[in-house]
Amino acid sequence: MGVRNHVIILPSVVCSSEVCDAIAKKVKGVISIPHPHGCAQLTQDAEQTARTLIGIGRNPNVAAVLVIGLGCEVVNPFMIGSKIGESGKLVKSLVIQEVGGTPKTVKEGIKIVRHMLTYASRFKRERVSIDSLILGGECGGSDACSGLSANPALGITSDLLIKESGTVILSETTESIGAEHILAKRAINRVVRMKILEIVSRTEMRALSLGVDIARANPTPGNYKGGITTLEEKSLGCVMKGGTSRIMEVLEYAERPTRKGLVLMDTPGQDAESVTGLVAGGVQIIAFTTGRGTPLGSPIAPVIKIATNSYVYAKMRENMDINAGEIITGNKSVQDIGEKIFHEIIRVASGKLTKSEILGHREFAINRIGPSF
Amino acid sequence: MKSRNVGKTILSHPRDNVVTAKSLIKAGTVLHFPKGTKVKTKEEIPFGHKVALRKIAKGRAVVKYGEHIGKAVRTIAPGELVHTHNVEGERGKGRK
Numbered sequence: 177m178g179v180r181n182h183v184i185i186l187p188s189v190v191c192s193s194e195v196c197d198a199i200a201k202k203v204k205g206v207i208s209i210p211h212p213h214g215c216a217q218l219t220q221d222a223e224q225t226a227r228t229l230i231g232i233g234r235n236p237n238v239a240a241v242l243v244i245g246l247g248c249e250v251v252n253p254f255m256i257g258s259k260i261g262e263s264g265k266l267v268k269s270l271v272i273q274e275v276g277g278t279p280k281t282v283k284e285g286i287k288i289v290r291h292m293l294t295y296a297s298r299f300k301r302e303r304v305s306i307d308s309l310i311l312g313g314e315c316g317g318s319d320a321c322s323g324l325s326a327n328p329a330l331g332i333t334s335d336l337l338i339k340e341s342g343t344v345i346l347s348e349t350t351e352s353i354g355a356e357h358i359l360a361k362r363a364i365n366r367v368v369r370m371k372i373l374e375i376v377s378r379t380e381m382r383a384l385s386l387g388v389d390i391a392r393a394n395p396t397p398g399n400y401k402g403g404i405t406t407l408e409e410k411s412l413g414c415v416m417k418g419g420t421s422r423i424m425e426v427l428e429y430a431e432r433p434t435r436k437g438l439v440l441m442d443t444p445g446q447d448a449e450s451v452t453g454l455v456a457g458g459v460q461i462i463a464f465t466t467g468r469g470t471p472l473g474s475p476i477a478p479v480i481k482i483a484t485n486s487y488v489y490a491k492m493r494e495n496m497d498i499n500a501g502e503i504i505t506g507n508k509s510v511q512d513i514g515e516k517i518f519h520e521i522i523r524v525a526s527g528k529l530t531k532s533e534i535l536g537h538r539e540f541a542i543n544r545i546g547p548s549f
Numbered sequence: 550m551k552s553r554n555v556g557k558t559i560l561s562h563p564r565d566n567v568v569t570a571k572s573l574i575k576a577g578t579v580l581h582f583p584k585g586t587k588v589k590t591k592e593e594i595p596f597g598h599k600v601a602l603r604k605i606a607k608g609r610a611v612v613k614y615g616e617h618i619g620k621a622v623r624t625i626a627p628g629e630l631v632h633t634h635n636v637e638g639e640r641g642k643g644r645k
Contacts (some may be wrong), residue, residue: 320596320597321597323614324559324561324569324571324597328561353640354638354640355616355640357640358616391640400632400633402597403569403570403595403596403597403598403599403632404597405599405611405618405619405631405632405633405636405638406618406619406636406637406638406639406640407638407640408616408617408618408619408638408639408640409613409614409618409619409638412613412614412616412618413614416614503559504559504571504572505571505572510559
């Protein structure tokens, strides 16, 4: 069940990105999803990129996909197309080296996506239960208010959604460092508990291998100045977004959940990579809290932007959807704003556009776990 | 999570022994809480900073969001600022 009905053009590799963009420029209403990877990647890193691209194509917000490849890349466009096609949606693939160059591929691609637009336009909105919703929680550009207003409010929203049998995916493993033992206590079973601790440890080790001890470097001087005293407090302020439910599953980057309820996905704190991973995992809507103000959107999923403070809500009004700053400077409670976000999610799911969609934000980034060769 | 927005402060969870200032609170301000609880600030509490709701004995946990966020390194009286000078986190000491 999707909340949108997009026709997308997906490059399997950096070398076909330009063609995807060129087609999208010529055909109103299609979205190209350019990325700079897909070539000279090895093993798990190549597998993760492929899984992410397949996941984007399979996302229920997508009605039809044109996959475009070059012909010699590691991430095979026909494999991508075939895997996406298993979901039953309309998928076609083109390979530049087979069609014979980029201008011919653009011409062929335009014909295909025009047909796809007709196909997609026949779908109608249906009334469905909220239990088919998978919400992604994200925070970016956090400030001293994040853990006081927007994140706790989003936690209320998460609890409400999970009570109605929906799913919430919490990501950004980096931001769980310091609260992992608290999260682990809420695991539904031992396997999940061990996996929570494992993904946090993995992230710390990765940073250590680059000479950075995240636990020692946080909270930062800016955090202290803002009132955050310990790493535990900082991380709890972030993981609040997921609410109080038991954690049912831990997913690798861009993996689809097999359980309902609260689920964790291992993504970095980097917002574009995290949102991309969530959407590739099947998230239909992102609820994104921000204190400093970030405009980040997603090409195929509405991103509801929740300001932690009234100052940034007013300053970046055109990018903001909800003001959680009313908890700090007004009379609203965390419960009030949590319910407000919940109702906004229902409206957005039913068709209301978010600011990021209106402004056309398509930020997209695939998390890499190995270098290129 | 039953967070209470009580006038000048936010109580994130009913189990918490600290509240967080929604704006700068001057020293000597009386903060009123449900069930008649009152706390007088012993010093200035900047925006976003925490003030003790009750006495926190040395070595006992500082509780926010319903969880332990650190230990008091000396006894903290109600109304005192709670921050890096009297609290130490345990997780944030880096990898040993």
